[in-house]
Amino acid sequence: QSSVTLFGVLDATYAYGSGSLSNKSQLTNSGIGGSRLGFRGTEDMGGGLSASFWIEAGVNNDDGTGTATDTNNQANSSGGGGLAFNRRSTVSLGGGFGEVRLGRDYTPQFTNLTAFDPFGTNGVGSNQMLVSSVGGPTRVRASNSIGYILPGNLGGFYGQAMYYLGENSSNSANKKDGNGLGLRAGYKNGPIDAALAFSQTKYLTGDIKTVNLGGQYDLGMVKLMAQYSQDKATKRGTGKGMLAGGTVPMGPGEIDFSYSTYKLDVAGPVDPRTNLLAVGYTYNLSKRTALYTTFARASNKGGATIALAGATTAANTNSNGYNFGLRHSF
Amino acid sequence: QSSVTLFGVLDATYAYGSGSLSNKSQLTNSGIGGSRLGFRGTEDMGGGLSASFWIEAGVNNDDGTGTATDTNNQANSSGGGGLAFNRRSTVSLGGGFGEVRLGRDYTPQFTNLTAFDPFGTNGVGSNQMLVSSVGGPTRVRASNSIGYILPGNLGGFYGQAMYYLGENSSNSANKKDGNGLGLRAGYKNGPIDAALAFSQTKYLTGDIKTVNLGGQYDLGMVKLMAQYSQDKATKRGTGKGMLAGGTVPMGPGEIDFSYSTYKLDVAGPVDPRTNLLAVGYTYNLSKRTALYTTFARASNKGGATIALAGATTAANTNSNGYNFGLRHSF
Amino acid sequence: QSSVTLFGVLDATYAYGSGSLSNKSQLTNSGIGGSRLGFRGTEDMGGGLSASFWIEAGVNNDDGTGTATDTNNQANSSGGGGLAFNRRSTVSLGGGFGEVRLGRDYTPQFTNLTAFDPFGTNGVGSNQMLVSSVGGPTRVRASNSIGYILPGNLGGFYGQAMYYLGENSSNSANKKDGNGLGLRAGYKNGPIDAALAFSQTKYLTGDIKTVNLGGQYDLGMVKLMAQYSQDKATKRGTGKGMLAGGTVPMGPGEIDFSYSTYKLDVAGPVDPRTNLLAVGYTYNLSKRTALYTTFARASNKGGATIALAGATTAANTNSNGYNFGLRHSF
Numbered sequence: 001q002s003s004v005t006l007f008g009v010l011d012a013t014y015a016y017g018s019g020s021l022s023n024k025s026q027l028t029n030s031g032i033g034g035s036r037l038g039f040r041g042t043e044d045m046g047g048g049l050s051a052s053f054w055i056e057a058g059v060n061n062d063d064g065t066g067t068a069t070d071t072n073n074q075a076n077s078s079g080g081g082g083l084a085f086n087r088r089s090t091v092s093l094g095g096g097f098g099e100v101r102l103g104r105d106y107t108p109q110f111t112n113l114t115a116f117d118p119f120g121t122n123g124v125g126s127n128q129m130l131v132s133s134v135g136g137p138t139r140v141r142a143s144n145s146i147g148y149i150l151p152g153n154l155g156g157f158y159g160q161a162m163y164y165l166g167e168n169s170s171n172s173a174n175k176k177d178g179n180g181l182g183l184r185a186g187y188k189n190g191p192i193d194a195a196l197a198f199s200q201t202k203y204l205t206g207d208i209k210t211v212n213l214g215g216q217y218d219l220g221m222v223k224l225m226a227q228y229s230q231d232k233a234t235k236r237g238t239g240k241g242m243l244a245g246g247t248v249p250m251g252p253g254e255i256d257f258s259y260s261t262y263k264l265d266v267a268g269p270v271d272p273r274t275n276l277l278a279v280g281y282t283y284n285l286s287k288r289t290a291l292y293t294t295f296a297r298a299s300n301k302g303g304a305t306i307a308l309a310g311a312t313t314a315a316n317t318n319s320n321g322y323n324f325g326l327r328h329s330f
Numbered sequence: 331q332s333s334v335t336l337f338g339v340l341d342a343t344y345a346y347g348s349g350s351l352s353n354k355s356q357l358t359n360s361g362i363g364g365s366r367l368g369f370r371g372t373e374d375m376g377g378g379l380s381a382s383f384w385i386e387a388g389v390n391n392d393d394g395t396g397t398a399t400d401t402n403n404q405a406n407s408s409g410g411g412g413l414a415f416n417r418r419s420t421v422s423l424g425g426g427f428g429e430v431r432l433g434r435d436y437t438p439q440f441t442n443l444t445a446f447d448p449f450g451t452n453g454v455g456s457n458q459m460l461v462s463s464v465g466g467p468t469r470v471r472a473s474n475s476i477g478y479i480l481p482g483n484l485g486g487f488y489g490q491a492m493y494y495l496g497e498n499s500s501n502s503a504n505k506k507d508g509n510g511l512g513l514r515a516g517y518k519n520g521p522i523d524a525a526l527a528f529s530q531t532k533y534l535t536g537d538i539k540t541v542n543l544g545g546q547y548d549l550g551m552v553k554l555m556a557q558y559s560q561d562k563a564t565k566r567g568t569g570k571g572m573l574a575g576g577t578v579p580m581g582p583g584e585i586d587f588s589y590s591t592y593k594l595d596v597a598g599p600v601d602p603r604t605n606l607l608a609v610g611y612t613y614n615l616s617k618r619t620a621l622y623t624t625f626a627r628a629s630n631k632g633g634a635t636i637a638l639a640g641a642t643t644a645a646n647t648n649s650n651g652y653n654f655g656l657r658h659s660f
Numbered sequence: 661q662s663s664v665t666l667f668g669v670l671d672a673t674y675a676y677g678s679g680s681l682s683n684k685s686q687l688t689n690s691g692i693g694g695s696r697l698g699f700r701g702t703e704d705m706g707g708g709l710s711a712s713f714w715i716e717a718g719v720n721n722d723d724g725t726g727t728a729t730d731t732n733n734q735a736n737s738s739g740g741g742g743l744a745f746n747r748r749s750t751v752s753l754g755g756g757f758g759e760v761r762l763g764r765d766y767t768p769q770f771t772n773l774t775a776f777d778p779f780g781t782n783g784v785g786s787n788q789m790l791v792s793s794v795g796g797p798t799r800v801r802a803s804n805s806i807g808y809i810l811p812g813n814l815g816g817f818y819g820q821a822m823y824y825l826g827e828n829s830s831n832s833a834n835k836k837d838g839n840g841l842g843l844r845a846g847y848k849n850g851p852i853d854a855a856l857a858f859s860q861t862k863y864l865t866g867d868i869k870t871v872n873l874g875g876q877y878d879l880g881m882v883k884l885m886a887q888y889s890q891d892k893a894t895k896r897g898t899g900k901g902m903l904a905g906g907t908v909p910m911g912p913g914e915i916d917f918s919y920s921t922y923k924l925d926v927a928g929p930v931d932p933r934t935n936l937l938a939v940g941y942t943y944n945l946s947k948r949t950a951l952y953t954t955f956a957r958a959s960n961k962g963g964a965t966i967a968l969a970g971a972t973t974a975a976n977t978n979s980n981g982y983n984f985g986l987r988h989s990f
Contacts, residue, residue: 004336004660006664006699010713010751012762014806022829027762027804037699037715039336039367041660043618051619051658053340055367055389057413059715063731063803064745064764066412071393082412082726082742083717085394091340091658093615102342102357102656104394143393144357146344164357169642171352285753288703289711312829326762328711328751330664330701334666334990369666369697371990373948381949381988383670385697385719387743396742401723412742415724421670421988423945432672432687432986434724473723474687476674494687499972501682 006330008037010061013292013325015124017309020317024310027062031123031323032282032292035059036087042094050094056087069104073138073166073178075205086141101147108160108184109210110140112197116214116225118245118256124296124308124321125278128260129212129229129241132274132306136208136233138164138180138201158195159185166202176202191218206235214243222248225258237266245278253283253290263302272304280323288329295322336660338367340391343622343655345454347639350647354640357392361453361653362612362622365389366417372424380424386417399434403468403496403508405535416471431477438490438514439540440470442527446544446555448575448586454626454638454651455608458590459542459559459571462604462636466538466563468494468510468531488525489515496532506532521548536565544573552578555588567596575608583613583620593632602634610653618659625652666990668697670721673952673985675784677969680977684970687722691783691983692942692952695719696747702754710754716747729764733798733826733838735865746801761807768820768844769870770800772857776874776885778905778916784956784968784981785938788920789872789889789901792934792966796868796893798824798840798861818855819845826862836862851878866895876906883907885918897926905938913943913950923962932964940983948989955982 013031017024029035038056045051058067069086090103106114110130119125133139142164149160166178179202186195194215201208214227224246231239245258256279263273280294298306298319307313308321343361347354359365368386375381388397399416420433436444440460449455463469472494479490496508509532516525524545531538544557554576561569575588586609593603610624628636628649637643638651673691677684689695698716705711718727729746750763766774770790779785793799802824809820826838839862846855854875861868874887884906891899905918916939923933940954958966958979967973968981 004338006336006666008664008699008713010715010749010763012751022831024827024829025825026827027806027825028827039338043616043658043660045616045619049615051615051656053338053658053660055340055391055394057394059745059749060731061715061745061749061751061763064715064717064729064747064749065731066742066744069394069411071390071395071411081729081731082396082414082744084396084412084742085389085391087394089340089389089391089394091342091391091656093619093621093656103340103391146357165355167354167356167358167640169352169354169640171642285709285711286703286705289705289753291753310827310829312831326711326751326753328703328713330703330713334668336666369668373946373988373990375946375949379945381945381986383668383988383990385668385670385721385724387724399724399741401720401725401741412726412744414726414742415719415721417724419670419719419721419724421672421721421986423949423951423986430986433670433721476687495685497684497686497688497970499682499684499970501972 004039004041006039008059009033009035009327009329010059011035011325011327012061013123013323015309015321015323017124017307017311017319017321019307019311019313019319021312021314026310029061031294031325031327032119032280033122033327034087035061038088048095052092052094053090055085055089057083057085058087059083069143070137071143073142073144073164073180074203075137096151098151099149101149103145104141104143105145105147105162106140107138107142107199108162108182109135109197109199109212112184112195112212112214113227113229115195116216116227117243118225118247118258119278119280119294123294123323125256125258125280125294127243127258128262128274128276129243132239132241132262132264134208134231134233134236134239134264135210136201136203137178142180156187156189158188174204177204178202206233208233222246237264239264251283253281256280256282270302272300272302274304274306275299290327291325292327293322293324296320334369334371336369338389339363339365339657339659340389341365341655341657342391343453343653345639345651345653347454347637347641347649347651349637349641349643349649351642351644356640359391361624361655361657362449362610363452363657364417365391368418378425382422382424383420385415385419387413387415388417389413399473400467401473403472403474403494403510404533405467426481428481429479431479433475434471434473435475435477435492436470437468437472437529438492438512439465439527439529439542442514442525442542442544443557443559445525446546446557447573448555448577448588449608449610449624453624453653455586455588455610455624457573457588458592458604458606459573462569462571462592462594464538464561464563464566464569464594465540466531466533467508472510486517486519488518504534507534508532536563538563552576567594569594581613583611586610586612600632602630602632604634604636605629620657621655622657623652623654626650664699664701666699668719669693669695669987669989670719671695671985671987672721673783673983675969675981675983677784677967677971677979677981679967679971679973679979681972681974686970689721691954691985691987692779692940693782693987694747695721698748708755712752712754713750715745715749717743717745718747719743729803730797731803733802733804733824733840734863735797756811758811759809761809763805764801764803765805765807765822766800767798767802767859768822768842769795769857769859769872772844772855772872772874773887773889775855776876776887777903778885778907778918779938779940779954783954783983785916785918785940785954787903787918788922788934788936789903792899792901792922792924794868794891794893794896794899794924795870796861796863797838802840816847816849817845818848834864837864838862866893868893881908897924899924911943913941916940916942930962932960932962934964934966935959950987951985952987953982953984956980
């Protein structure tokens with residue numbers, strides 16, 4: 001009686017990380033694609049108007065738990081180990097005017113950060129600008145959001161805006177904690193795709209403004225990607241990062257590579273910086289199923305201690321990590 | 331290989347509540363319909379016999395979490411933020427004799443309370459007899475229930491009975507805490523529908539007996555609804571309430587309105603009372619999708635502090651609230 | 661766009677247990693079949709190669725909660741009340757070589773224990789070797805597992821191996837806690853089926869080695885089953901047990917019966933032992949739906965205090981329990 005699409009991804013990966021303090025060996029998930037189970041559907045209501053819904057839960061398929069969510073866009077407010085539609089939970093009204101989308105979704109600022117990352121911010125190759133970011137609880141997704149997405153027929157121009165609420169009482173000390181706004185605008189034409197995103201979120205621990213500029217150019221034998229990101233966090237300093245990388249089609253698959261770096265300007269003489277070098281290969285067994293592997297190396301300076309795949313490493317030492325996995329979509 | 335129906339409702343709503351102490355602004359859910367995801371199916375086993383199941387989870391679609399449940403019909407025993415089939419979780423055997431239903435479901439007493447509420451006990455317009463009720467953990471649903479529903483061919487008469495268990499050890503101090511019984515009987519014929527419900531639940535904090543009598547009459551241009559409810563709680567006093575309201579078809583939608591009031595007779599000179607006035611409009615974009623808005627005002631006397639939509643209000647002051655939302659069913 | 665099978669079992673059962681200390685009365689679940697909701701699918705990739713996934717969540721259908729999981733195969737690490745794919749959560753690559761399966765699944769040692777139990781380790785008749793077992797967190801399932809299953813065309817021989825990881829840091833005191841290995845090999849031909857399983861798991865509380873040997877012989881009017889099990893737990897003693905039982909087809913259903921016993925060799929003069937006698941009848945209303953009942957009696961010696969269906973009993977006293985339920989599959 002209704003047309004619901006049941007969809008998902010299960011990505012199981014063996015991950016190994018080594019650092020100067022400890023190593024770790026895991027069978028984990030989401031090495032190149034976020035494991036998930038979702039339900040979605042669109043109703044055509046005539047006259048160009050449509051209603052749609054999308055609920056998508058993260059699944060830790062190595063142990064069966066669901067992944068956590070954040071109910072109020074503030075620190076320390078996530079869920080437990082049960083399935084929750086933390087990845088996306090939206091209901092929309094669409095038409096010639098574009099789409100109004102309500103609920104929990106990617107923020108515009110994250111949409112830009114992941115769009116121009118050869119590894120799609122997954123696994124050991126994930127963008128250092130995300131991993132080190134001081135972007136706060138809404139740096140990936142926001143709950144309680146009211147979003148607007150431009151229609152798709154603007155001659156290559158695209159854009160979206162999102163306002164999200166922290167939902168605090170008007171007489172509380174942190175009445176604006178978790179309230180924020182994200183904007184994204186871009187242009188895509190043939191081999192070119194470039195976009196700019198901006199966000200501003202109020203937090204009790206200090207407001208955060210982010211700017212992200214990214215783009216890609218498809219040369220056919222290689223698709224090049226680059227981006228620049230800045231997080232201005234009141235009380236915590238300003239972080240700046242960039243990424244350069246790309247993907248190369250090869251056989252029934254592709255090689256991905258990237259170099260990303262992030263530095264946090266803090267009070268004091270040294271600023272922590274981490275550089276990440278990553279390379280991977282994805283071998284498509286079919287359109288829905290792939291074997292893959294990724295290798296990455298994180299280099300720390302200025303007191304940074306970033307380590308890969310669950311390892312731990314001392315300040316200013318390196319960490320290596322790799323994934324080897326199977327990703328299946330349904 | 332099996333015929334399972336996947337169904338649900340996603341209802342996203344902007345809600346604002348104001349009170350004398352604090353206001354709150356939210357993107358929340360279930361303004362006119364409870365957001366849910368469910369799976370159900372019926373097997374025809376021949377000879378008039380059927381088996382069926384129904385599992386239905388509440389979904390907070392503003393943040394992706396599931397809603398809490400209560401495993402033993404006692405206070406302080408709900409679930410976490412993960413998806414749980416808290417709304418309904420039943421397996422049934424049906425036939426000419428009616429239906430035997432096992433698991434978690436609405437109690438008969440709640441079924442009556444919501445049936446004759448123009449707002450279906452949803453959103454800021456929800457029945458004050460439910461909001462203020464001293465009816466305890468099973469005032470809406472019960473777990474561990476054994477239910478019986480009369481067959482549908484009794485000339486307009488309908489009815490159901492439910493027994494639910496608290497599942498305590500026989501040597502525990504609260505061995506009957508959460509045990510209870512609910513009954514409902516009614517008659518529906520043409521424009522008339524009226525029913526009576528009764529329940530009795532044992533609680534460690536004092537047993538509760540409830541009686542609810544409700545009815546509606548469909549005049550065509552308006553459907554009128556009324557009900558009376560009484561909660562007799564040992565140690566906590568007796569609450570009494572009533573509702574009068576109705577729905578008026580208008581264009582591709584309907585206007586809903588209601589006045590409800592609840593007073594608790596407690597020891598001492600003043601008895602807290604809250605009156606609620608609510609009016610709303612639902613505009614159906616299609617059979618499955620609607621835009622809607624509801625306005626409500628709660629007035630407190632005798633020390634009552636009921637506030638709407640997350641606001642807080644001082645004793646004997648008012649609170650206003652409204653919803654504006656999009657409800658989509660699948 | 662994808663072919664996903666949605667499947668499940670809802671088994672609601674009234675259970676009563678009596679012991680010398682307390683009795684308990686419940687509407688509970690999984691009296692003869694584990695209640696569950698699952699999603700699974702297989703993609704044929706050509707050339708004999710296939711990819712498949714299977715995610716299956718336990719459902720406590722008496723109250724709507726999900727059942728707990730264990731993320732790292734160690735003690736004290738389970739989930740909450742939300743739905744989790746704790747029963748099984750795997751992605752596989754299959755072919756002429758067999759199947760490589762990654763994620764959370766039954767351990768080989770449990771597969772053997774349940775295969776030759778007339779009650780399938782469900783309800784009050786469940787195998788005493790499982791109930792009393794000192795087998796630790798992985799005695800039923802393991803997370804983070806890498807499994808291999810032999811192909812089905814080996815002339816009746818079958819087998820599987822599973823390695824599972826505790827995923828601890830290399831510098832932690834319990835770096836191997838939860839790491840383990842399980843093996844199973846068997847032979848099935850006509851009326852005969854017999855298999856041997858072995859496992860070894862490292863735990864901080866003492867490593868555990870288990871051996872299980874089971875078999876069945878189908879005489880037509882009765883299928884006989886027997887098994888022997890031994891759990892060698894460092895620091896906790898060695899447990900030994902056996903089961904003898906069978907199933908008898910009768911009318912549109914079957915009678916199940918079993919006797920099982922388990923004794924733990926501990927330091928000191930007396931060793932706790934529990935004997936369980938169980939008999940049940942399942943009446944199939946259809947292929948998918950059954951009514952059933954099971955009666956069981958546990959007898960304790962040497963200080964054992966095992967009680968059935970939530971009852972509690974003093975050392976060396978008996979406990980009786982029964983289930984009466986409805987199981988429906990979809």
